[in-house]
Amino acid sequence: MKKTILILLFALAAYGAATAATLPFRSGEILSAELSTAKPGIANEDPLAFPLSFDRRIYAELVVKIAPGRGISIHDYALEAFGVAYPCIALRAGDSAFNADVWEVRRANANEKYTLLFVLDATLVGLTPEQTLTLQAQFPPKDRADQPVPFTNLKNRSFTPPRSIPNSGNMKAARK
Known part of the structure; x- marks a missing residue:
């Protein structure tokens, strides 16, 4: 019995x-x-701040926790898909609304969740339930600038509110 419970756990x-x-x-x-x-x-x-050359849009959100003593800006990261780099267009703290006038958080609160928003071409991105895009750091060193990130496609549903995302994350583990 104990062995069965241990295996189940x-x-x-x-x-x-x-x-x-x-x-x-x-x-x-x-x-x-x-x-x-x-x-x-x-x-x-x-x-006019971020002109788009495509009509069908899909939005990408990254909800993040920032390391102590760090800040974050919309200019720090881009998402790359199929050879195209898409800039971050907005940033928010917690569940507040995105505000295009807020471009950076100089000193992030370690207990706060921050969201980076990107807009991508929906004729290329979002055609499958899960898609891996590349998060590109826009500052040196270049040898550690690219990070594959698995995204979940919600289709036309709204994004998960940051308050509903546990600190342990809600991402599916990247497939190897």
């Missing part, structure tokens, strides 16, 4: 480790990576 722990995870990146940890065609609200958005 081990299986549940292994399953949990395979289905929920965080992913380390230069500035801290990625808790969630999602794609959605549902546009989140962005206060003070200027369509």
Whole structure:
């Protein structure tokens, strides 16, 4: 009986480790990576700030925890897919609304979740339930600038609110 319970507990722990995870990146940890065609609200958005050369859009959100003493900016990272680099267009702290006038957080609160928002070409990205995109650091050193990140495609559903994402993350473990 004890052996059966131990095997069951081990299986549940292994399953949990395979289905929920965080992913380390230069500035801290990625808790969630999602794609959605549902546009989140962005206060003070200027369509000329990030002109788009495509009509079908899909949005990508990275919810992150920033390492102590670090900051983050919309200029720090881009997402690369099929040879195209897409810039970060907005940033927010916690569950607040995106505000295009806020481009950086100089000293991140270690207990706060931050969200980076990207807009990508939906004719290339988001065609499958899961997709790995490359997070590119926009500052040196270049030898550690690219990070593969597995995204979950929510299709037309809204993004998961940061308050609903556990500190242990909601990402699926990257497939090897």
